[in-house]
Structure formats: C-alpha cells, structure tokens
Amino acid sequence: MTDSLPRLTPSTRVRRTPFSRRVEAAGVSAYSIYNHMLLPTEFRSVEDDYRHLLSAVQLWDVSAQRQVEITGPDAQKLVQMSTPRDLSTMADNQCYYIPAVDENGGLLNDPVLVRLASDRFRVSLADSDLLHYYKGLANGFALDVDVFEADVFPLAVQGPLSNRLMGRVFGDEVTALESFRHRSVQLFGRATTVARSGWSHQAGFEIYLEGSEHGEALWDMLSDAGADLDVRAGCPNSIERIMSGLLSYGGDVTLDNTPFEAGLGRYCNLSATLCLGHAALAEKSRPMRQIRAVEIPGDPLPAIGERWPTAGLNHGSAGFITSAAWSPDVGANVAIGMIESAHWSPGTELVIDTPEGPRAAFVRSGFWS
Amino acid sequence: MTDSLPRLTPSTRVRRTPFSRRVEAAGVSAYSIYNHMLLPTEFRSVEDDYRHLLSAVQLWDVSAQRQVEITGPDAQKLVQMSTPRDLSTMADNQCYYIPAVDENGGLLNDPVLVRLASDRFRVSLADSDLLHYYKGLANGFALDVDVFEADVFPLAVQGPLSNRLMGRVFGDEVTALESFRHRSVQLFGRATTVARSGWSHQAGFEIYLEGSEHGEALWDMLSDAGADLDVRAGCPNSIERIMSGLLSYGGDVTLDNTPFEAGLGRYCNLSATLCLGHAALAEKSRPMRQIRAVEIPGDPLPAIGERWPTAGLNHGSAGFITSAAWSPDVGANVAIGMIESAHWSPGTELVIDTPEGPRAAFVRSGFWS
Numbered sequence: 001m002t003d004s005l006p007r008l009t010p011s012t013r014v015r016r017t018p019f020s021r022r023v024e025a026a027g028v029s030a031y032s033i034y035n036h037m038l039l040p041t042e043f044r045s046v047e048d049d050y051r052h053l054l055s056a057v058q059l060w061d062v063s064a065q066r067q068v069e070i071t072g073p074d075a076q077k078l079v080q081m082s083t084p085r086d087l088s089t090m091a092d093n094q095c096y097y098i099p100a101v102d103e104n105g106g107l108l109n110d111p112v113l114v115r116l117a118s119d120r121f122r123v124s125l126a127d128s129d130l131l132h133y134y135k136g137l138a139n140g141f142a143l144d145v146d147v148f149e150a151d152v153f154p155l156a157v158q159g160p161l162s163n164r165l166m167g168r169v170f171g172d173e174v175t176a177l178e179s180f181r182h183r184s185v186q187l188f189g190r191a192t193t194v195a196r197s198g199w200s201h202q203a204g205f206e207i208y209l210e211g212s213e214h215g216e217a218l219w220d221m222l223s224d225a226g227a228d229l230d231v232r233a234g235c236p237n238s239i240e241r242i243m244s245g246l247l248s249y250g251g252d253v254t255l256d257n258t259p260f261e262a263g264l265g266r267y268c269n270l271s272a273t274l275c276l277g278h279a280a281l282a283e284k285s286r287p288m289r290q291i292r293a294v295e296i297p298g299d300p301l302p303a304i305g306e307r308w309p310t311a312g313l314n315h316g317s318a319g320f321i322t323s324a325a326w327s328p329d330v331g332a333n334v335a336i337g338m339i340e341s342a343h344w345s346p347g348t349e350l351v352i353d354t355p356e357g358p359r360a361a362f363v364r365s366g367f368w369s
Numbered sequence: 370m371t372d373s374l375p376r377l378t379p380s381t382r383v384r385r386t387p388f389s390r391r392v393e394a395a396g397v398s399a400y401s402i403y404n405h406m407l408l409p410t411e412f413r414s415v416e417d418d419y420r421h422l423l424s425a426v427q428l429w430d431v432s433a434q435r436q437v438e439i440t441g442p443d444a445q446k447l448v449q450m451s452t453p454r455d456l457s458t459m460a461d462n463q464c465y466y467i468p469a470v471d472e473n474g475g476l477l478n479d480p481v482l483v484r485l486a487s488d489r490f491r492v493s494l495a496d497s498d499l500l501h502y503y504k505g506l507a508n509g510f511a512l513d514v515d516v517f518e519a520d521v522f523p524l525a526v527q528g529p530l531s532n533r534l535m536g537r538v539f540g541d542e543v544t545a546l547e548s549f550r551h552r553s554v555q556l557f558g559r560a561t562t563v564a565r566s567g568w569s570h571q572a573g574f575e576i577y578l579e580g581s582e583h584g585e586a587l588w589d590m591l592s593d594a595g596a597d598l599d600v601r602a603g604c605p606n607s608i609e610r611i612m613s614g615l616l617s618y619g620g621d622v623t624l625d626n627t628p629f630e631a632g633l634g635r636y637c638n639l640s641a642t643l644c645l646g647h648a649a650l651a652e653k654s655r656p657m658r659q660i661r662a663v664e665i666p667g668d669p670l671p672a673i674g675e676r677w678p679t680a681g682l683n684h685g686s687a688g689f690i691t692s693a694a695w696s697p698d699v700g701a702n703v704a705i706g707m708i709e710s711a712h713w714s715p716g717t718e719l720v721i722d723t724p725e726g727p728r729a730a731f732v733r734s735g736f737w738s
Contacts, residue, residue: 005376007399009410010674012691013496013620014401030376032383033402036496036619041378102504127382127405132501135471139645140509149624250405251382255518276508305379322381 002029002042005303014038017063018153018215022223026233034064034127040235047328050239053158053202057165058234059222060156062199065112067152067208068123068131072145074138075119081137081276082108082130084259086269090115095180095195099259099267100130105280106255107262108133110247112197114182114208122193122208124154126249137276151212157222158204158234165226166205170194174205188214199236201244201369238325242334245293245367252291252322252336258284261338263291289319289340293364294350296333300326301354309353310337310361318343318350327368334368335361371398371411374672383407386432387522387584391592395602403433403496409604416697419608422527422571426534427603428591429525431568434481436521436577437492437500441514443507444488450506450645451477451499453628455638459484464549464564468628468636469499474649475624476631477502479616481566483551483577491562491577493523495618520580524587527573527603534595535574539563543574557583568605570613570738607694611703614662614736621660621691621705627653630707632660658688658709662733663719665702669695670723678722679706679730687712687719696737703737704730 008031015037017023023040030042040061043049052058070078080087083098084105090096092115100109112124123130134147157166167175170185174194177183182195190210198204209218223231245263247253253262258281260268270282294310307320317340324335335352343350346365351358377400384406386392392409399411409430412418421427439447449456452467453474459465461484469478481493492499503516526535536544539554543563546552551564559579567573578587592600614632616622622631627650629637639651663679676689686709693704704721712719715734720727 002376005378006397007371007374007411008377009374009399009401010672011401011617011620012673012676013403013617014674016675028375030378032378032380034382042376103508108501108504129498129501132477132498133505135477136502136505136507137509138505139472140506140511142509248380248382251380303379304381305383306385307381 005030017061018209018212019061019063019155019219022216022219023061023233028233035066035125035129037064037066039064040233042235043233046238046325049234050237052230052232053200053234053237053240055160056230056232057157057159057161057226058232059219060158060198060235062156062206062236063153065124065126065154067150067154068125068134068147069121069150070123070134070145070147071120073119074143074145075121077274078134078138078143078145078147079113079121079123080272080274082133084268084270084272084275084278084281086272092117093181093183095182095197097180097267099262099264101259101275101277101281102255103276103280105258105277105284107249107253107257107259108255110249110253110262110264114193114195116193122150122152128249151210153209153212153215154206155209155218156198156204156206158198158200159202161226161229162204165222165229165231168225169222188217199246200240201246202240238323239327239334242323242325242336243327243368245336247291247336248323252338257338258287260285260287261290289338290344292337292339292344293367294321294335294337294339294361295330295364296324296335296352296359296361298332298359301333301356301359310339311351311353312343313349313351321352330368339363374399386430387578387581388430388432388524388588391585391588392430392602397602404435404494404498406433406435408433409602411604412602415607415694418603419606419697421599421601422569422603422606422609424529425599425601426526426528426530426595427601428588429527429567429604431525431575431605432522434493434495434523436519436523437494437503437516438490438519439492439503439514439516440489442488443512443514444490446643447503447507447512447514447516448482448490448492449641449643451502453637453639453641453644453647453650455641461486462550462552464551464566466549466636468631468633470628470644470646470650471624472645472649474627474646474653476618476622476626476628477624479618479622479631479633483562483564485562491519491521497619522578522581522584524576524578525567525573526576526591527567527569528571530595530598531571531573534591534598534600537594538591557586568615569609570615571609607692608696608703611692611694611705612696612737614705616660616705617692621707626707627656629654629656630659658707659713661706661708661713662736663690663704663706663708663730664699664733665693665704665721665728665730667701667728670702670725670728679708680720680722681712682718682720690721699737708732
C-alpha cells in the first residue's frame with residue numbers, strides 16, 4: 001500500500017517524539033508531519049489498522065498534539081479571548097474541545113483545552129502554532145500569564161479494550177472517568193493527567209506524559225500489561241476519523257472558515273464577549289457553506305492530497321471534498337466536504353471531480369458513527 | 370538513496386503548491402513538510418543535485434516560504450516589535466533577513482522581510498506560523514494594520530547560470546539587482562516582486578509569483594528559456610546549505626535560542642527599543658553557546674533525524690549537532706552545531722555521538738563557502 005507514497009527526508013527541524021523508537025520497532029509504514037513533529041499515519045495498512053482499532057486496543061503516539069501551558073492570574077482570560085466557547089463554568093477536571101478564532105472569527109486551531117486549576121490550563125494543539133497567537137495577545141494586552149510549551153507528550157490509548165488495559169495499569173478511578181473529564185495519577189513520580197478523550201469515537205483515553213525521558217517506559221508498561229488484549233501500535237485512522245466526523249484542522253477547515261462553517265456552532269456562545277471574534281461571529285452565525293458527510297459510491301478512490309472540486313447536478317459549484325477514504329464497512333468512499341447551502345440537504349446528489357474523473361456522490365444526513 | 374526513507378501520507382492538511390505538478394513531473398524523490406506545505410528535498414540524489422546547483426541553474430519550489438503581508442499605518446511598527454534589526458533606514462527596494470523574537474529574545478522565526486512601501490511589507494516565512502504572532506500583537510496593541518497571508522508563492526532560481534536565465538526572461542534591470550534588493554516586474558499582468566536572494570550562496574533570485582493559477586506557466590516559461598542552460602528542478606540542498614552556514618529554523622535554532630546564540634548578533638540593534646525582546650536581548654548579548662561549523666572526518670554518516678550529542682575530549686557536554694551532510698568536495702561530513710563556549714574555539718576537538726557510534730570531529734573557524 002505504502003510503496004507508491006512519496007518519501008520523507010529526516011531532519012532535526014521535524015521533531016521525533018519520546019515514543020518514536022517504539023513506533024519504529026512496531027513497524028510504522030508512513031507518517032505525516034503535524035506541528036513540526038512526526039505523526040504516524042499507518043502501520044499494517046489503513047484498513048487493517050481500522051479493523052483492529054474497532055476490535056481491540058491501540059497505543060497512539062500523538063505527541064504532535066503539542067502542549068501549550070498557560071499559567072497565571074490572567075490565564076483563563078487569555079484563553080477566553082481566543083475562543084467563543086464559554087469557559088466561565090469549566091471545572092478543574094474538565095477538558096473542552098474549543099474552536100480557537102481570530103478577530104474575524106476565522107479558525108486558528110481546534111485544540112482540546114485541559115483545565116488543571118483556575119490559573120493553569122493546557123492546550124493540546126491541532127496543527128498550527130497557536131503558541132504564537134497566545135504570546136502575541138499576552139504581550140499586547142499586558143496579561144499576567146506565562147505561556148510556554150510544556151515537556152508533556154500525549155499518548156492515546158484507543159479502542160474498545162482500552163478500558164480493560166487502563167484499568168489494569170491505572171485502576172478503577174481512571175476507568176470511571178466520564179467523557180472529556182480528567183484526573184491526576186502518579187506516574188514515574190510525577191502528577192500526570194489522564195483524560196477520557198482521543199481522536200476517535202471508540203472508547204479511549206489520553207495520557208499526558210510528564211517528561212520525555214519516560215516515553216519508552218510508559219509504552220512498554222502498556223504493551224506488557226495488554227499483551228493478552230492484542231494491544232498494538234496504532235494512529236489516528238482516516239477511515240474511522242471520517243466516519244466519526246472528527247475534523248482535521250488545516251485540511252477540513254482552515255483560517256478561512258468560521259466555527260459555524262465547521263459545524264461547531266454549538267461551541268459558540270455569543271455572549272462570551274471577551275472572545276476577540278465575538279462581533280464577527282455574531283454576523284456570521286448563518287453560514288452559506290458547512291461541513292457535511294458525503295458518500296461516494298463505487299470503487300476505492302486514490303488518497304486525497306488536495307481538495308476535490310464538487311458540483312451540483314446543475315454543474316454549478318457545490319464546494320469541495322477535503323477528506324476521503326474507502327470504508328470496508330460502508331462499501332463506499334466516505335468523505336468530508338465543505339458544501340454550499342444550496343446543495344447541503346441530505347440526499348442531494350453531487351458530482352466530485354476526483355483524480356480518476358467525475359464520480360457521483362450524495363450528501364448524508366450525518367456522519368456514519 | 371531514497372528507498373530507505375520513511376513514507377509520507379498525502380493529506381489536504383499538507384498543502385500542495387502552484388508548482389507541485391511540475392515538481393512531480395521533474396521526478397522529485399523526497400519531500401519535507403515546511404509551514405504545513407510540501408517542500409521538495411531531493412531529485413536525482415542530494416549529491417547529484419548539489420553538483421548541478423554549483424554548475425548550472427535550478428528552479429526551486431519554495432512556496433512553503435509562506436507570505437505574510439502586513440499593510441497599514443502601523444505596519445513597520447508591528448514588524449519592528451518582533452525584531453531587533455533596526456528597520457528605520459530600510460528602503461522600499463530592500464529585503465532584510467530578520468531574526469524574529471518574542472519578549473524573552475527567543476527566536477520565533479528567521480524570515481526575509483520585503484519592504485514594498487512604507488506601509489506595506491511581506492514576510493517570507495521560515496518554518497513557523499509567525500502570522501499568529503503578528504495577529505496577536507496587532508489585536509493586543511490595537512495596531513492599525515491588516516495582517517493576512519497573500520496569494521503569493523516564491524519560486525527561486527538558483528545557481529551560477531541564474532543570471533543568464535533571468536536576464537533572458539526579465540531583462541537587464543533584474544540581473545543588475547544587488548544582493549537583497551528587489552524590483553517590480555510585470556508578469557501575467559500583475560506587478561511582481563523579483564529579489565536577488567535565496568537559500569543558497571550561489572547566485573540567485575526569488576520570484577514572488579502573484580496568483581497561484583500562474584504557477585505552471587511561470588515554471589514552463591523559465592524551463593523553456595533555460596533549456597540550453599541545463600536548467601533543472603532543484604531544491605534547497607543540505608550539502609550546499611550547511612557549507613554556506615545558512616540556518617534552518619526549527620532545526621539548527623529554535624525558540625530556546627537567542628539571535629546571539631544563532632550567530633546573528635550583527636542583526637541585533639539594541640537601541641531598537643520598540644522590539645519587545647530588546648531588554649531580554651541586552652542581558653543575553655554574550656551567549657554561552659553558539660552556532661559553529663563542525664567537520665566530522667571519515668565515512669559518510671546517515672541522515673540526521675535528531676540532534677547528535679557532542680562532547681569535549683574531557684567527556685563533558687559540548688552541545689549538539691543539528692545538521693550534517695557528506696560533502697564530496699570536502700571529503701568529510703560537514704555539520705552545524707550549537708556548541709558551548711568552552712569548546713567553540715577553532716580547532717577544538719569534539720566527539721560526536723552518531724547513530725554509528727562516537728566519531729571524532731573539530732570546530733572550524735567558519736563555514737566552508
């Protein structure tokens with residue numbers, strides 16, 4: 001599968017992770033680069049990895065979700081300036097998925113915010129240097145905060161057997177966590193955050209490892225404890241991600257999109273007036289294009305490396321496809337598109353301009369899982 | 370050469386460029402990702418590409434140097450806030466290589482700043498989202514500016530025959546340009562900036578293409594005009610870059626380094642007090658470690674994917690190697706290191722902890738070319 005892919009030149013500019021040696025030993029077969037770091041994308045094959053993810057448990061090196069830490073009296077204020085999601089009632093044991101926006105309401109990132117205390121937050125980044133934005137705001141508004149990248153590296157444990165594996169290693173208090181809640185555990189002598197979260201819709205956790213020097217020990221601890229559970233190295237899986245409707249920042253949505261276009265309107269509290277984008281978002285709350293699940297019947301399509309233009313049956317533009325993968329369960333290509341309002345109703349037929357020529361498709365009422 | 374490299378998974382999150390199809394047709398054999406975009410790293414082989422670069426002329430797709438445009442009455446003030454290089458005497462036809470720093474004097478980027486008018490600048494980025502920093506500062510200081518990514522894509526023309534090729538296509542006014550000066554030419558009906566600059570120490574130019582739709586036409590125009598000059602597709606070449614002492618942001622230097630540690634003290638005017646890092650830099654102007662040229666005799670070493678720890682003959686740490694390549698001209702591995710002051714004098718012997726075991730090396734008095 002991977003023989004036809006382009007090659008990636010190693011460089012110190014592209015950071016390895018505390019888990020990279022274990023990922024290599026597990027037979028990683030392809031990568032992407034995410035936040036200037038290695039992100040594994042494939043082990044046995046995307047389809048084999050998908051089957052295993054849905055049936056067992058996987059360890060994912062998602063260190064590329066860089067950890068920006070914000071501490072100090074103005075920490076919450078700084079984060080609130082960057083997001084329309086209301087943070088005023090967030091508890092210390094919560095994680096929030098937050099659209100991060102600029103003054104125009106354009107998406108800068110879509111990180112997971114982890115609240116550790118009223119004056120201490122971590123931001124688990126999607127693929128952009130949001131650290132720079134926070135630094136600029138902190139300087140310009142003379143906020144009383146420290147903003148820095150923490151020596152912390154998320155390892156995700158994903159799949160239906162993740163509960164059993166995590167219970168063995170961390171006990172019932174961790175497996176009792178509800179979705180997007182976190183708690184602290186002792187690991188290698190350090191208070192370590194474990195959250196029920198992850199970039200799949202399978203059961204799962206993220207362990208925010210403190211200290212890069214412990215990466216291989218953590219990996220081995222989980223591998224050993226899960227040997228009878230068929231634990232394997234895995235990674236965010238394009239089939240599962242698309243079917244679950246999880247967005248990829250920089251691909252499905254960019255700075256050119258508002259959270260409303262991204263289908264994240266439920267996270268936009270327009271009374272959160274500290275958000276620098278609140279006035280712009282109030283004007284843009286009825287988008288003319290929006291993320292949609294699109295199904296493309298027929299044979300598997302090649303990997304998508306650039307947007308596929310999409311038309312309505314009247315040949316007018318209907319938007320474009322941003323992610324696509326062949327789903328063995330659906331028996332079709334599953335896709336995510338930014339679709340214009342005239343074409344976004346469920347069942348609307350579309351024509352996709354793929355590298356293999358035009359293909360019929362249709363808008364679904366929602367994602368697959 | 371490239372068969373042993375890891376594979377790169379295509380994704381819309383990793384942007385293609387206006388020149389990607391021509392780069393593929395020219396037989397690109399490996400890439401890196403730079404500013405979330407494809408950056409070619411190899412065509413025939415790094416060594417073959419190097420020989421050709423030193424003898425002929427190459428077209429480089431360096432679109433990954435994303436173009437941040439800053440316009441408005443406060444444009445110069447905003448840029449000056451981010452750099453210790455004094456911009457007060459910069460002329461409209463100049464390009465400046467500028468260290469961009471945060472409030473601690475840490476490097477955020479090392480872009481080339483292009484001044485188009487007193488209220489209009491473009492920043493040609495190294496590998497970080499400096500757009501976010503400018504947006505944060507502009508919001509926080511309520512500056513009267515627009516900050517956005519322009520639909521502009523640099524194509525570099527590099528090598529000793531670049532003068533002849535550029536003269537044929539753009540005339541004598543372009544070939545008369547001095548180093549780091551630019552002028553405007555008409556191209557596809559648009560005023561287009563052409564500069565004498567580029568990420569090599571060979572003669573060269575950068576054409577800042579206006580409008581992605583003209584990428585292939587520009588490529589073909591230059592290819593056709595240079596057919597008898599053996600013009601080829603090329604890319605920043607690690608051998609030439611290291612021998613010339615050109616830094617790679619994110620690899621050789623990072624946010625943890627000051628411009629003084631990067632050997633860029635000559636660009637730090639500590640009377641440029643608008644720079645938010647000026648107080649920190651004044652305290653850090655005598656670095657305890659600094660970029661050095663390091664020569665590692667013996668057989669070619671494998672590609673460097675993470676820093677190689679470096680010791681003195683007394684076994685104490687001397688820093689680390691950040692870039693390395695085999696130079697056929699030197700007959701040794703040429704390298705860049707961040708070397709501590711006790712070890713940085715020319716001729717000092719070092720021991721490098723390479724993937725193939727310890728290797729003797731020495732500090733040079735300067736780069737090779």
